[in-house]
Amino acid sequence: MSSSPKVVVIGAGLGGLCSAAYLVADGFDVTLIEKSPYPGGRCSHRDRDGYIVTTGAMMVPMGPSSAIRQAFDALGLEMDMIDVTGRMRYRMPHGDYDLPPGGGGLAGMVEFAMQDPDAARVLLGHIKTALTDWLPLETITLREWFDQYTDNEGVKQLFDGYCSALMGVRTHELSAYDFFLFLKHSSKGTRFGLARKGNLSLVSDLVAGIERKGGQVRCHVGCKAIMAEGNRIKGVRVKNEAGEDEFIEADIVISNLGPDATVELCGGEQKFERSYVEKLHQDATPVPIYHVCFVMDRPLVPDFDGCMVFSNNRNLIYLEIPSLISPGEYSPEGKYVHTAYGAPENFEDANLEEELKRTIDELELNFPGFKNEAEILVKAKFSGKYPAGRRAVGRSMPVNTPIRGLYMVGDGNAERGKIGTESAASSGRLAAEQIKQRYGTARL
Numbered sequence: 001m002s003s004s005p006k007v008v009v010i011g012a013g014l015g016g017l018c019s020a021a022y023l024v025a026d027g028f029d030v031t032l033i034e035k036s037p038y039p040g041g042r043c044s045h046r047d048r049d050g051y052i053v054t055t056g057a058m059m060v061p062m063g064p065s066s067a068i069r070q071a072f073d074a075l076g077l078e079m080d081m082i083d084v085t086g087r088m089r090y091r092m093p094h095g096d097y098d099l100p101p102g103g104g105g106l107a108g109m110v111e112f113a114m115q116d117p118d119a120a121r122v123l124l125g126h127i128k129t130a131l132t133d134w135l136p137l138e139t140i141t142l143r144e145w146f147d148q149y150t151d152n153e154g155v156k157q158l159f160d161g162y163c164s165a166l167m168g169v170r171t172h173e174l175s176a177y178d179f180f181l182f183l184k185h186s187s188k189g190t191r192f193g194l195a196r197k198g199n200l201s202l203v204s205d206l207v208a209g210i211e212r213k214g215g216q217v218r219c220h221v222g223c224k225a226i227m228a229e230g231n232r233i234k235g236v237r238v239k240n241e242a243g244e245d246e247f248i249e250a251d252i253v254i255s256n257l258g259p260d261a262t263v264e265l266c267g268g269e270q271k272f273e274r275s276y277v278e279k280l281h282q283d284a285t286p287v288p289i290y291h292v293c294f295v296m297d298r299p300l301v302p303d304f305d306g307c308m309v310f311s312n313n314r315n316l317i318y319l320e321i322p323s324l325i326s327p328g329e330y331s332p333e334g335k336y337v338h339t340a341y342g343a344p345e346n347f348e349d350a351n352l353e354e355e356l357k358r359t360i361d362e363l364e365l366n367f368p369g370f371k372n373e374a375e376i377l378v379k380a381k382f383s384g385k386y387p388a389g390r391r392a393v394g395r396s397m398p399v400n401t402p403i404r405g406l407y408m409v410g411d412g413n414a415e416r417g418k419i420g421t422e423s424a425a426s427s428g429r430l431a432a433e434q435i436k437q438r439y440g441t442a443r444l
C-alpha cells in the first residue's frame with residue numbers, strides 16, 4: 001500500500017461530509033461521491049419559490065465539542081449559524097414553560113410538569129444520581145425507570161414529548177441507559193442553532209472546504225457496487241456525471257448509506273461474518289417522522305423565536321419558525337415559513353398516513369385558526385430508506401466492518417449517547433480516527 005491510501009466516501013450526508021473533512025485535513029486522498037445534485041442528504045434544503053424548506057433537520061449542534069463544529073474547525077471554516085441554545089418552550093396540557101435564558105432549566109421543567117414541588121425534589125434527586133453516580137442499565141426502558149420513582153403522569157408526559165422531539169422515540173421505546181447517557185453528553189455545554197442561510201448553505205461550505213484541502217467532491221455520481229476481493233476493499237463501481245459506468249479504485253471505502261444499503265451494495269449478507277449479520281437483523285426498524293412545512297402572513301407564535309416542544313399531543317412534537325430566527329433568509333418579506341414535526345406513538349408500528357393527518361389536526365387544536373391561515377408547502381412522511389433515524393437510539397451498528405477497508409458512517413452507525421445530525425457527524429469522526437490509527441497519518 002502507498003503511504004497515502006485512497007479513500008472513497010459514498011454519500012454526502014453529514015456522516016460522509018464529516019469523515020471526508022477529517023481525513024482531507026490530515027492529508028488523505030479523498031473522493032466523495034453523491035448521487036443527488038446537492039450535498040447534505042437529510043441535512044440540506046431546497047428553495048421552493050423563495051422559501052427555504054429543509055430536507056430533514058432544523059436544529060444543528062454547534063458547540064466546541066460537537067463533531068460537526070470540529071469538522072468545520074479541521075477545515076479552518078466558520079459555521080454560519082444562529083445560536084438558539086436555551087430558547088426552548090415546552091407545552092404541557094396545563095400551560096407553557098419557557099426555559100430560563102441562562103440555561104439549567106431541567107429542574108424548572110420537572111417542577112412545572114409535576115405541579116408538586118416536594119415530589120419534584122425527590123424525583124430530581126434520582127435524576128441527579130443517574131447523571132452523576134449510577135447510570136441505569138439498558139435492561140429497563142425510561143418509562144419503567146420513571147415508574148419506579150413516581151406516579152406523576154405530568155412528568156412522564158413531559159419526557160415522552162422531549163424524547164420524541166429529540167430522538168423520535170418515546171420513553172417506552174428507549175432504554176434508561178441511552179437516555180441518561182445522552183443527557184450527560186448534552187448537559188456538557190452543548191450548543192445548537194439554525195443555519196443562518198439554510199442547511200444547504202452550511203453543507204456547501206463543508207464541500208468547498210474539502211475541495212480547498214485537495215479532496216474531490218462529485219455530485220450526480222451514484223454508487224452501484226462496492227467491490228471487495230477476498231476480504232479487502234478494491235473500489236466502487238458508479239454511474240458517473242455523464243451517465244457512464246466507471247470504476248473508482250480505493251483502499252478504503254466509507255459508506256454513508258446506512259448498514260442495510262451498504263451490505264446490499266457489497267453483494268449481500270453472505271459477504272459478511274455471521275455475528276455482523278445477526279446484529280444487522282436485530283432492532284433494525286428505522287424511526288419515522290412527519291414533516292409539515294407551512295407559510296403564513298404572520299408568525300403562528302408571535303412572541304417566540306425559538307423551538308417549541310409539545311408534550312400534550314399524540315403526534316405533534318415540535319414547531320419552529322425559521323423566518324423569525326433568521327429574518328430575511330428563509331422567506332420573502334412579510335411571509336413566515338414554519339416547520340412542524342410529528343412522531344409516531346410507536347415507531348415500530350407506525351400508522352404513517354393517519355399520524356401525519358393527526359399532526360396537522362393537532363396544529364389546529366393547539367393554534368385554532370391554523371388551517372384557515374396556513375398554506376401548506378410540504379406534508380411528508382419520512383420512513384423506510386429516508387427516515388428520521390436509520391436505527392433507533394442505542395440500536396446502531398459499529399462504524400468498522402468485517403471487510404478490511406470498509407467503514408460505515410451516519411445515523412445508522414451512531415456512537416451511544418449521540419443523536420440526529422450529531423450522531424452522523426460523530427460517526428464520521430470516529431471512522432476517521434480508526435482509519436488514521438489503522439493506516440497511519442497520510443502525510444508521512
Ligand SMILES: Cc1cc2nc3c(=O)[nH]c(=O)nc-3n(C[C@H](O)[C@H](O)[C@H](O)COP(=O)(O)OP(=O)(O)OC[C@H]3O[C@@H](n4cnc5c(N)ncnc54)[C@H](O)[C@@H]3O)c2cc1C
Pocket residue numbers: 010011012013014015016033034035036039040041042043055056057058059060061221222223224256257289290291341382386387388389409410411412419420421422424
Ligand atoms: C424530518 C426530519 C427532521 C430531523 N430533524 C433533526 C433535527 O432538527 N436535528 C438533528 O440533529 N437531526 C434531525 N434529523 C435527523 C438528521 O437529519 C439525520 O440523522 C442526519 O442528517 C443523517 O445524516 P446521515 O449522514 O446519516 O445520512 P443522509 O443525510 O441520509 O446522507 C446520505 C447521503 O447518501 C446519498 N446517497 C444515497 N445513495 C447513494 C448512492 N448509491 N451513491 C451515492 N450517494 C448516495 C444520499 O443522497 C444522501 O445525500 C431529522 C431527520 C428528518 C428526516
